[in-house]
Amino acid sequence: MTVVADAKQVGGTLSVERVVKRFGEATALGGVSLEIKAGEFFTLLGPSGCGKTTLLRIIAGLELPDQGRIVLLGKDLTGLPANQRPVNTVFQSYALFPHLSVYENIAFGLRSRRMAPAEVERRVKYGLEILQLEKFAARLPHQLSGGQKQRVALARALVNEPQVLLLDEPMSALDAKLRAEVQIQLRRLQQQLGLTFILVTHDQDEAMAVSDRIALMRVGHLEQSGTPDEVYEHPRTRFAAEFLGAANLLRGKRVPGGLEVSFGRLILPQTPAWEEGSVAIRPERVQLRDTEPRQNGLRVRVREAVYRGAYQEAWLEPCDLRIRTGPHPALRVGQELWAELPPQALVVLEE
Amino acid sequence: MHRLNPLVRTVALVTLAFLYLPMLAIAILSFNRTRYGLQWNGFTTDWYTRLLQNAEILEAARNTLVLAVVSTLVATVLGTLLAIALERYPWGRRSRGWLDNLLYLPVVTPDIILAVALVVAFGALRAISTLFEPGLLTMILGHVTFQIAFVALTVRSRLKSLGRDLDEAARDLYADYSYFVRRVLLPLLAPGIVAGAMLAFTLSLDDFVISFFTAGPTSQTLPLFIYASVRRGVTPEIHALSTLIFLATVLLVLASERLTRR
Numbered sequence: 001m002t003v004v005a006d007a008k009q010v011g012g013t014l015s016v017e018r019v020v021k022r023f024g025e026a027t028a029l030g031g032v033s034l035e036i037k038a039g040e041f042f043t044l045l046g047p048s049g050c051g052k053t054t055l056l057r058i059i060a061g062l063e064l065p066d067q068g069r070i071v072l073l074g075k076d077l078t079g080l081p082a083n084q085r086p087v088n089t090v091f092q093s094y095a096l097f098p099h100l101s102v103y104e105n106i107a108f109g110l111r112s113r114r115m116a117p118a119e120v121e122r123r124v125k126y127g128l129e130i131l132q133l134e135k136f137a138a139r140l141p142h143q144l145s146g147g148q149k150q151r152v153a154l155a156r157a158l159v160n161e162p163q164v165l166l167l168d169e170p171m172s173a174l175d176a177k178l179r180a181e182v183q184i185q186l187r188r189l190q191q192q193l194g195l196t197f198i199l200v201t202h203d204q205d206e207a208m209a210v211s212d213r214i215a216l217m218r219v220g221h222l223e224q225s226g227t228p229d230e231v232y233e234h235p236r237t238r239f240a241a242e243f244l245g246a247a248n249l250l251r252g253k254r255v256p257g258g259l260e261v262s263f264g265r266l267i268l269p270q271t272p273a274w275e276e277g278s279v280a281i282r283p284e285r286v287q288l289r290d291t292e293p294r295q296n297g298l299r300v301r302v303r304e305a306v307y308r309g310a311y312q313e314a315w316l317e318p319c320d321l322r323i324r325t326g327p328h329p330a331l332r333v334g335q336e337l338w339a340e341l342p343p344q345a346l347v348v349l350e351e
Numbered sequence: 352m353h354r355l356n357p358l359v360r361t362v363a364l365v366t367l368a369f370l371y372l373p374m375l376a377i378a379i380l381s382f383n384r385t386r387y388g389l390q391w392n393g394f395t396t397d398w399y400t401r402l403l404q405n406a407e408i409l410e411a412a413r414n415t416l417v418l419a420v421v422s423t424l425v426a427t428v429l430g431t432l433l434a435i436a437l438e439r440y441p442w443g444r445r446s447r448g449w450l451d452n453l454l455y456l457p458v459v460t461p462d463i464i465l466a467v468a469l470v471v472a473f474g475a476l477r478a479i480s481t482l483f484e485p486g487l488l489t490m491i492l493g494h495v496t497f498q499i500a501f502v503a504l505t506v507r508s509r510l511k512s513l514g515r516d517l518d519e520a521a522r523d524l525y526a527d528y529s530y531f532v533r534r535v536l537l538p539l540l541a542p543g544i545v546a547g548a549m550l551a552f553t554l555s556l557d558d559f560v561i562s563f564f565t566a567g568p569t570s571q572t573l574p575l576f577i578y579a580s581v582r583r584g585v586t587p588e589i590h591a592l593s594t595l596i597f598l599a600t601v602l603l604v605l606a607s608e609r610l611t612r613r
Binding site for chain 2: 060082089095099111
């Protein structure tokens with residue numbers, strides 16, 4: 001018995017069309033367009049001030065865009081106030097009503113629409129059940145832990161069967177261990193309910209762990225979007241390469257068949273469009289060898305090595321190459337060896 | 352931990368004594384059998400009994416209570432609305448600063464200035480309607496004018512501490528404004544509203560200056576009665592009456608403080 005089972009059918013495509021938002025002189029969003037599919041776990045990722053929260057608030061109806069439209073299933077929501085949108089939000093602060101019990105908090109969105117008491121009870125019970133909150137139904141918010149509050153906020157939004165659930169940094173108040181747990185639960189819940197989730201976060205690990213697709217944002221515009229592996233493996237820009245995980249950037253000049261860098265010539269998987277520019281390689285894609293590799297080899301010396309248990313991290317000279325490799329054998333500072341930068345691991349960045 | 356100089360403690364105690372001894376003296380004298388002078392002549396509660404049999408005093412007490420209750424009700428409603436409007440309407444930064452000053456001004460304006468202004472205003476209004484003849488109505492209006500700012504300030508500080516998240520959460524959860532006000536805003540503001548109302552009530556109960564200037568011949572209040580009687584000589588009945596008013600005020604202030612702290 002699931003009250004939101006038919007959400008798979010009703011949840012629809014959400015279009016963000018050229019949305020512009022200014023606050024006084026500052027431009028928070030400079031014409032952002034997005035297409036979010038039904039049943040998708042979509043993440044708006046970016047550093048603070050990139051406009052991700054503003055975009056979420058515009059979708060929720062808590063903020064009006066200066067230009068552009070928000071369209072859900074072909075219906076224009078742009079001018080609709082928040083209380084008339086089939087969209088619910090989990091706030092960063094959770095914003096639980098402090099004077100209402102967990103039960104009444106969850107029932108709030110149902111009662112405000114004057115739903116029949118029997119239906120209210122059924123849905124609240126369901127909400128309590130899927131988020132394992134039955135035991136806490138009578139408690140007040142201040143009697144709950146951070147994780148429990150977050151589950152109440154989630155239940156309070158979900159029982160309304162929104163077509164889109166918006167989550168504004170919902171895990172920022174949780175400690176690291178709990179956060180990892182909640183990420184998995186959130187992902188499972190979203191798949192089980194088949195709802196469209198839009199998550200806002202600045203945490204790239206979190207984005208990678210839960211999302212079907214990620215939109216990376218930077219100062220009011222969309223930098224790149226795609227599945228987590230697309231964005232991670234094929235960052236288009238330097239910002240994308242550095243924001244999602246660590247990246248080594250190598251600058252050089254284009255030459256026939258490759259790239260001329262400070263330490264030699266690299267073979268590239270594709271010819272860059274620029275004359276002079278950068279390529280990126282992830283630390284874990286750099287291979288260490290005892291003998292000179294056939295191509296893209298570099299004689300290096302270990303400048304610094306950090307043992308991290310499951311792996312080790314090292315910085316190599318020359319050109320401060322950062323690598324990540326298995327913990328054995330241990331690298332020693334001063335040790336000399338060969339590094340291979342496989343062509344298929346090199347990503348040509350746009351200038 | 353710093354050891355406090357014993358002198359500081361002594362000064363503090365002396366200061367407190369200075370503040371409370373006159374009240375204590377009056378409270379003690381209100382139980383003194385002596386009618387004139389300060390000599391202790393045995394304990395009695397006669398003065399309190401007589402107080403309750405004095406028709407003039409009872410009439411004044413009734414007026415004081417009606418005045419305090421009605422003006423507090425009006426000021427609480429208006430002050431609460433004012434606080435919500437000042438705090439939640441998207442004013443510009445500049446106009447918000449001005450509005451803040453406007454709200455504080457009545458609190459620091461000397462009562463006598465406000466009283467004179469009211470006399471002038473009512474004088475002008477009498478040209479339009481006889482409603483503004485000095486009496487209970489003009490007194491109520493006068494009290495409301497100084498009570499509003501106190502209510503608004505108390506309610507506003509409570510509003511500030513609530514933040515705006517709850518407004519947004521309620522809107523996100525399909526609540527229209529009136530549902531939000533009934534179900535979220537008023538319940539959460541209640542301690543602030545009650546505290547503001549109690550403060551306003553106390554101020555009205557004790558007010559002399561505004562009442563003196565706006566009262567009519569039939570609207571004597573307790574403070575006005577005490578003032579008139581004292582000119583004829585202080586009697587133990589006045590001591591008893593003052594003690595009762597003081598007690599009522601203390602109780603209200605304590606209750607108001609308890610609610611604000613919650």
